[in-house]
Structure formats: structure tokens, C-alpha cells
Amino acid sequence: MSMIETNKLRKVFGPIEAVKGVSFRVEKGEVLGFLGPNGAGKSTVMRMLTCFLTPTSGTATIGGHDILNDSMAARRLTGYVPESNPVYGDMTTIGFLRFIAEMRGYHGKEIDERVDRAVEMCWLGDVRSQIIETLSKGFRRRVGLAQSLLHDPPVLILDEPTDGLDPNQKHEVRSLIRRMSADKSIVISTHILEEVEAVCSRAIIISNGRILEDKTPTDLKIRSRRHGAVNLVLAHGDGSIDPAAFRNLAGVREVEKVTAGDNRTHLTLFPKPGAAICGDAIGLAVEKGWQVVDARVESGDLNEVFRDITTREGERT
Amino acid sequence: MSNTWSIFKRELKGYFATPVAYVFIVIFLFLNGLFTFQVSRIFERGQASLDVFFNWHPWLYLFLIPAVAMRLWAEERRSGTIELLLTLPVSVVQAIAGKFLAAWIFVGMALALTFPTVLTVMYLGQPDMGIIAVGYLGSFLMAGAYLSIGICMSALTKNQVVSFILAVVICLLFILAGFDVVLEAFNAWAPAWMMDAIASVSFLTHFQSIQRGVLDLADMVFFASLILGWLYACGLILDIKKAQ
Structure with missing residues (x-):
């Protein structure tokens, strides 16, 4: 009971x-x-x-x-x-x-x-x-x-x-x-x-x-778009890095450049559903000779899911 | 039953937690004295009876008792504690009974403190103590009827002032119903049974007969049923609009 x-x-x-x-x-x-x-x-x-x-x-x-x-x-x-x-x-x-x-x-x-x-x-x-x-x-x-x-x-x-x-x-x-x-x-x-x-x-x-x-x-x-997304910080200025390189990785769906006030490159890589991409991304960076300062996998943003579900509700009914 | 007792204790203590209780008692005693001794000149009448003292009670109660009752539910609504209270294992009936009895006993205490007036008439002569006792009992019963109206109006709103005004208006109607002036206005066209009906719901009609020392069952039943009726209405109001 x-x-x-x-x-x-x-x-x-x-x-x-x-x-x-x-x-x-x-x-x-x-x-x-x-x-x-x-x-x-x-x-x-x-x-x-x-x-x-x-x-x-x-x-x-x-x-x-x-x-x-x-x-x-x-x-x-x-x-x-x-x-x-x-x-x-x-x-x-x-x-x-x-x-x-x-x-x-x-x-x-x-x-x-x-x-x-x-x-x-x-x-x-x-x-x-x-x-x-x-x-x-x-x-x-x-x-x-x-x-x-x-x-x-x-x-x-x-x-x-x-x-x-x-x-x-x-x-x-x-x-x-x-x-x-x-x-x-x-x-x-x-x-x-x-x-x-x-x-x-x-x-x-x-x-x-x-x-x-x-x-x-x-x-x-x-269910969050950010679930499994990788935040990558590379120790190089904007000019020397080509973000598009990451898009060619098998699991990556989308690459987004984040503006932060320093002369490093901040990227967010969004995975295809279910794909784990952190290892591949770091591997690629190493291969290209870009120094990785920080790599963090997101578990997802509940706020985003909440907004998504509660605003989408009109369409469901 | 023990829940009613707990609520009763809390409410009664609540009156004395603030100066309101003392202010009420002082005003009640002061006005009683003022009207009895200064306006009605009990000394100069040379009668050892409390007639003139009790005569003022319906009017004193008209304003003072709604002030005692206005807090009872309106405050619970305003502060939201009504939700706390009515989700405890207590029925609405028990809660109303506890609050009503606390207020009634409080008014009873104020009434009891008018005892110097009794001493005064004992000094003036040989009053009929039976009549005085019945008068006090009647006054206490009538106070209960005023209170039941007040507590019912208090359940209607979270605003104590609104609750006070509503209670005064309804109590006034119950007084005026017995007035000759009011009855004469109906006299011209209303049938006799209607006149009787209007006169018979008046506080004055019933209180006057008790005051004369006649403890008629009909008068007791009138006040008792008025109290129960208004308390029942209070329960209905609480059930219908608990949350606002």
C-alpha cells in the first residue's frame, strides 16, 4: 500500500x-x-x-x-x-x-x-x-x-x-x-x-x-538539450582555432561558441542523443595541438526542461 | 471535546495576551457605571432594583460584543492560520465551539465584574436577589446571542472592521424589531401574525421579560436557539469558503 x-x-x-x-x-x-x-x-x-x-x-x-x-x-x-x-x-x-x-x-x-x-x-x-x-x-x-x-x-x-x-x-x-x-x-x-x-x-x-x-x-x-553537452576551454585565442573541426566528430550534433571575456576559446559541444563525446573531443584537440584548459560534461539543465515542458503544454492538449 | 478545550484555552489566553481585553473590560464597566449612575440616576430613584442597570445592556452589547467577536475567525483568515487549524484533527464544530465559549466566558467575566452595582442596591435597600440573579442570567444569555452573530460575521471576511460593522448592523436589527416605533411602521398594513413574528425575534422583548425576574422557558429557548442557529450558519460559511 x-x-x-x-x-x-x-x-x-x-x-x-x-x-x-x-x-x-x-x-x-x-x-x-x-x-x-x-x-x-x-x-x-x-x-x-x-x-x-x-x-x-x-x-x-x-x-x-x-x-x-x-x-x-x-x-x-x-x-x-x-x-x-x-x-x-x-x-x-x-x-x-x-x-x-x-x-x-x-x-x-x-x-x-x-x-x-x-x-x-x-x-x-x-x-x-x-x-x-x-x-x-x-x-x-x-x-x-x-x-x-x-x-x-x-x-x-x-x-x-x-x-x-x-x-x-x-x-x-x-x-x-x-x-x-x-x-x-x-x-x-x-x-x-x-x-x-x-x-x-x-x-x-x-x-x-x-x-x-x-x-x-x-x-x-x-530530456535537456544540455544533457551530456561538453564545455571545452582551449588556451588559444579565437583566430587559431577552427570550431568546425569538432562538428565532424561522430557524436556531435552542434557546436556553439561562448563569448567569455578572456583570450581563450570557450566552446559548448552538444551531443547527438545518447552519445558520449567528451573523450573524442579532447582527443581531437590534442591531435590538433590545442591545449585543453578545462573540459566539463553537463548533466543537463532542469530549468530548461521545466520551461520546455510547461510552455509546450498548449500543444499537447 | 479535548480539542474544544484546547482551543478554548488558547483563545481565552489570547484575549489577555494583548491590552485589548483590559481595555474592553474597563470600557464596559465605565459605560455601565456611567449609564446606570449618571444617566439613569439609580441613587435618586430610591428603588433597590437593577432594572435601570440591565436596561442599558442591549445597547452596550450592540457595540462591545461585535468588538470581542470580530477577531475570532477574521484573524485566522488574515494570517492564514485557518489552514493550520482546520487541517489538525479537529472538526469545524469543535473549533467554533472552542472559540465561541472562550469569547462568551470572557464577556461573562466582564459582566461578573459589575458586582459593585449589586452591592450598591443592597446598600440602598432590600433587593430581590432572585430577580437580580435571573437578570444576570438573561443578560449573559443575550450576550451569547450577540456573540453568535459576531462570530458568524467574523467567519465571512478576513477584515475585522468589516466583520464588526456587519455584526453591529445585524444585532441592531434584532434590537429594533421590538421597538414600538418600528412596530408602528408595520402596524398600518402588516397582519397581526406578522407583527407578532417581528416583535418575537427582538432581543428586547425577550430580555425585558427575563429582566422582570420571569425565567420563562420560551425566552431561554429563544436565546439558545438563536445561538445555535448562528453558530450553525458560521459552520456552513467556514465549510463553503475556507480558502480565499
Whole structure:
């Protein structure tokens, strides 16, 4: 049984069909990245999974519990950080976490234990009795995460968990997610593609309320034009090198000259599908007597794939 | 049930976390004193009864109770915490009950602090304590009815001011329905049953009979059903428009 299973989830707001039949599964140990342009329906799907919104049609199960018929059981298995991380600003960190622990059904000493553990996990020790409103954005975000982890839920749903954080804080949140991923099913939404590569084991690209791709980040990158491309830097000025020579190599589809402000030659060689061209290119350069300063194989550009898939979508339907 | 209790505690503490609670209580007590002692001149009437004190309550509540209630859901909407709260294992009914009871107890505390007025009439003579107790009970029930309107209006919007104004307008309608002036306007053309119907939804009509010390089941049922009805409407509103 999958921890999360959605079946043709659909949500209509007035005249707008925000989510148009979305089905996917998330297993234990997976971190699923939800990618998509703003307004794609990411948050709406998450809000349905967490029983905030009722689907217009279709349904989902969390740990086997239906979100419509067995909503309370589904909620108990889920930790959720909504978009923009709402928390009760007038409470102290500890007061807020104790409130959530009570709402999660803990009593007496167990509340203290749960709260202490969450405080420790999210490095909140220094701000235990501070009013949440007065905390920095990074700390507030950690309070939001701590709230979702109090009951050690098997399912975690995080809507843009690193939005608005500085690079160090982003790194912290991502490593926290990675640490927890082994025994949980985690869904995160984001529009930062590096985040997908950093934490996700699978990515779903959603646009206009539809799933367009459901693959591992590596598989997605293979679709990039730049996948397997070689960036070559030669220690010679423009005049002495003939880029066309590389075009005659068997695996090369295209050669592009990159302008960089030095008197070296920067070339990008694009391979034909599936071809590995780095060795051949260096071989050719050596043969011609051109000194290779740097050669780097690209794994592909997720941004490019994302743009490609989400803008091409009009033609598909 | 324990969820309702947790929400109740959080909300009640929330009132006292800011100066708002104290300001409310001070204004409530001040106006009560002002109207009872200065305007209605309770001393000079020479009657050991709290009639004139309770007379002012429908009007005081008209503005003060929507101010207590306006925050309850509008603030959750504005800050987005409604999404946090309503995805916890808690039903909408439990959440509304917790918030409503917290606000009601808060108003009850303010009402209880008017006890010096009772001491005053005890000093003036031998008041009928039964009538006073029934008066307080009626006033508390009526406060609950105002609150249920306020909490329902608060669920409609994320703007506390809008919620306040809507609540005042609706509460005013419930007061005015019992006024002679209003009833006379209908008198010319409305059939008698309609007049009765309009008069019978008025806070004033029901509160006045309680105030006289008559604890009529019909009046209790009126306020109780009004409270439940508005809270039910509040639940419907939350269900229909959770996210905006």
C-alpha cells in the first residue's frame, strides 16, 4: 500500500477548474517534488491532501485512510506546513507547540516530551520562550516545521518550505528534510529547481492543473538539450582555432561558441542523443595541438526542461 | 471535546495576551457605571432594583460584543492560520465551539465584574436577589446571542472592521424589531401574525421579560436557539469558503 495515493483529484472554483484529475502515489522513503509555475494547482492539490479543501470529484488516501470518509484518521498521519507558513504570532514558541501537541491528542508529560524533541530537531532551543512574531523569518519557518513534526507523522506535506529563506537557512531546511526522508513519505512543492535536485527522489511537473511529467530528477534532466553537452576551454585565442573541426566528430550534433571575456576559446559541444563525446573531443584537440584548459560534461539543465515542458503544454492538449 | 478545550484555552489566553481585553473590560464597566449612575440616576430613584442597570445592556452589547467577536475567525483568515487549524484533527464544530465559549466566558467575566452595582442596591435597600440573579442570567444569555452573530460575521471576511460593522448592523436589527416605533411602521398594513413574528425575534422583548425576574422557558429557548442557529450558519460559511 502506498502512503499517499490520489485518484483523479479534481477541484473547481466557480468557473475555474484549478485541478483537472490528478493521480499519483508516494511510497515510504520517497520525497516527491511538486513543480510547476505559479497558479499551476500545486497548493490546491496539497490542500486537498490535507483535508483543508474538499475535492470536487476524485479522492485520495493517506496511509489507507480516505480523506473524505476517514478524514480525522488521515489528518493524524499527516504533518502539514501550509504555504507562507502561517503560525500564531501572538504565542511563544513553546506555547504554540504545546497547543499543537494538545490538538494532536497528547496529554501531560507526553506533551513536554514531544515539544522538547521537536524543539531539538528544529534547533529552536534559543527561542523557546520568545513571542513568534518577534522571530526572524528563518526561525519562524523552523517553528512551522517543528509544528508539523510533533507527532512524528509518516506523511509530511510542505508547501514551499524554503520560500523566502536565505541560502544558509535553505540549506538547513533541506538537510532536515533529507534526514527525515528515510522513514516518511514527503511531498514538497517548490519552484526552485535546484531544490528538487537537492532533496527529491521524484519530481512531478504540474501545469494548469494537470500532471505533465512524473520522473526522477535525473530522468528529467536527460530530456535537456544540455544533457551530456561538453564545455571545452582551449588556451588559444579565437583566430587559431577552427570550431568546425569538432562538428565532424561522430557524436556531435552542434557546436556553439561562448563569448567569455578572456583570450581563450570557450566552446559548448552538444551531443547527438545518447552519445558520449567528451573523450573524442579532447582527443581531437590534442591531435590538433590545442591545449585543453578545462573540459566539463553537463548533466543537463532542469530549468530548461521545466520551461520546455510547461510552455509546450498548449500543444499537447 | 479535548480539542474544544484546547482551543478554548488558547483563545481565552489570547484575549489577555494583548491590552485589548483590559481595555474592553474597563470600557464596559465605565459605560455601565456611567449609564446606570449618571444617566439613569439609580441613587435618586430610591428603588433597590437593577432594572435601570440591565436596561442599558442591549445597547452596550450592540457595540462591545461585535468588538470581542470580530477577531475570532477574521484573524485566522488574515494570517492564514485557518489552514493550520482546520487541517489538525479537529472538526469545524469543535473549533467554533472552542472559540465561541472562550469569547462568551470572557464577556461573562466582564459582566461578573459589575458586582459593585449589586452591592450598591443592597446598600440602598432590600433587593430581590432572585430577580437580580435571573437578570444576570438573561443578560449573559443575550450576550451569547450577540456573540453568535459576531462570530458568524467574523467567519465571512478576513477584515475585522468589516466583520464588526456587519455584526453591529445585524444585532441592531434584532434590537429594533421590538421597538414600538418600528412596530408602528408595520402596524398600518402588516397582519397581526406578522407583527407578532417581528416583535418575537427582538432581543428586547425577550430580555425585558427575563429582566422582570420571569425565567420563562420560551425566552431561554429563544436565546439558545438563536445561538445555535448562528453558530450553525458560521459552520456552513467556514465549510463553503475556507480558502480565499
